Amino acid sequence: MHLIDIGANLTHDSFDHDRDAVLARAAAAGVAQMVVTGASREHSPQALALAQAHPGVLFATAGVHPHHAVEYTDECDAQMRALHVHPEVVAVGECGLDYFRDFSPRPAQRRAFERQLQIAADLAAAGTPKPLFLHQRDAHADFMAVMRNFDGRHGPAVVHCFTGTRAEMFDCLDRDWHIGITGWLCDERRGAHLREIVKNIPANRLMVETDAPYLLPRTLRPMPKDRRNEPAFLPHIVEELARDRGEDPATTAANATAATRAFFGLPAPR
Incomplete structure (x- = not known):
C-alpha cells in the first residue's frame, strides 16, 4: 500500500523520544506522507517546523x-495568518466545535x-485557497450553522x-465535503455504527488517518505495550475500512491516496 495519513499529532510529547523511529516505521509500513495536525498556538508552529525538516x-x-x-486572541489570529504564508502549511485548522468535553x-x-x-475565506479571496481541516463532536447543528455563514x-x-x-x-457529503476515517471504526464500543455507513462515502471523498497518538485501533494485534497509536498502524485501519466497504484493501488505499493528494495538493513522494 501507498498511504497518506491526513491527521497525525506528531508534535505530541509522547513522540519526543523516538520521533525519527516513528517516521521510519511509517515509511516501512507504506505510509509515505503525513499531514501533521496543528491544533493550538503552541503546536501549530511546531507542526510547520516538522514539515520543514x-x-x-x-x-x-x-x-x-x-x-x-479561549487562547484565540487577536495576537493568535495574526500568528495563524503568518503560518499560512508557508507552503508547507496545507490546510486551515484543526478548527470546529466540540461540545462533548466543553474544555x-x-x-x-x-x-x-x-x-x-475567515482566514480560509480571506485566503480564497486572495486566490490562494487552502482546504479546511474540521473537527466536530456532539455539536452538529451549531457546526453546520456556522459553516453555512461561510x-x-x-x-x-x-x-x-x-x-x-x-x-x-x-449532511457533510451533501455539501461536497470529504470525510476522514480513523481507528474509531475499530472500536466496538463506540464505532460500530461507522462500519454500516462508511460504504456510502464516495471513493473520491474518503481519506484515512490515525489521529496518532490517540485512537489506537482496538482490533490491532499485537497491541503496543505503551498503547500509543502511530502512523505505521494506518494500514490496519485501511484493511478494516476496506472490509466494511466490500473492497480490496489495495483499492481503498489507492482511492484514499488519490483523493488526499488532490485535496491537499500534495506532490508525489520522492
Whole structure:
C-alpha cells in the first residue's frame, strides 16, 4: 500500500523520544506522507517546523482546536495568518466545535471557529485557497450553522476523524465535503455504527488517518505495550475500512491516496 495519513499529532510529547523511529516505521509500513495536525498556538508552529525538516514527507495544518478556543486572541489570529504564508502549511485548522468535553466555553468555541473560517475565506479571496481541516463532536447543528455563514467563501473541507451518525455524514457529503476515517471504526464500543455507513462515502471523498497518538485501533494485534497509536498502524485501519466497504484493501488505499493528494495538493513522494 501507498498511504497518506491526513491527521497525525506528531508534535505530541509522547513522540519526543523516538520521533525519527516513528517516521521510519511509517515509511516501512507504506505510509509515505503525513499531514501533521496543528491544533493550538503552541503546536501549530511546531507542526510547520516538522514539515520543514522533512520536506516532501511531512506537511502541516495550522489552527486552534475548540479545546483551546479561549487562547484565540487577536495576537493568535495574526500568528495563524503568518503560518499560512508557508507552503508547507496545507490546510486551515484543526478548527470546529466540540461540545462533548466543553474544555472551552461554547461561545468562545464559536468565535474561534468563525475567525479561522475567515482566514480560509480571506485566503480564497486572495486566490490562494487552502482546504479546511474540521473537527466536530456532539455539536452538529451549531457546526453546520456556522459553516453555512461561510458558504461559497472557502476552499474544500474535510471533516477529520468523523464519528457522527448516518444523517450527519450525509449532511457533510451533501455539501461536497470529504470525510476522514480513523481507528474509531475499530472500536466496538463506540464505532460500530461507522462500519454500516462508511460504504456510502464516495471513493473520491474518503481519506484515512490515525489521529496518532490517540485512537489506537482496538482490533490491532499485537497491541503496543505503551498503547500509543502511530502512523505505521494506518494500514490496519485501511484493511478494516476496506472490509466494511466490500473492497480490496489495495483499492481503498489507492482511492484514499488519490483523493488526499488532490485535496491537499500534495506532490508525489520522492
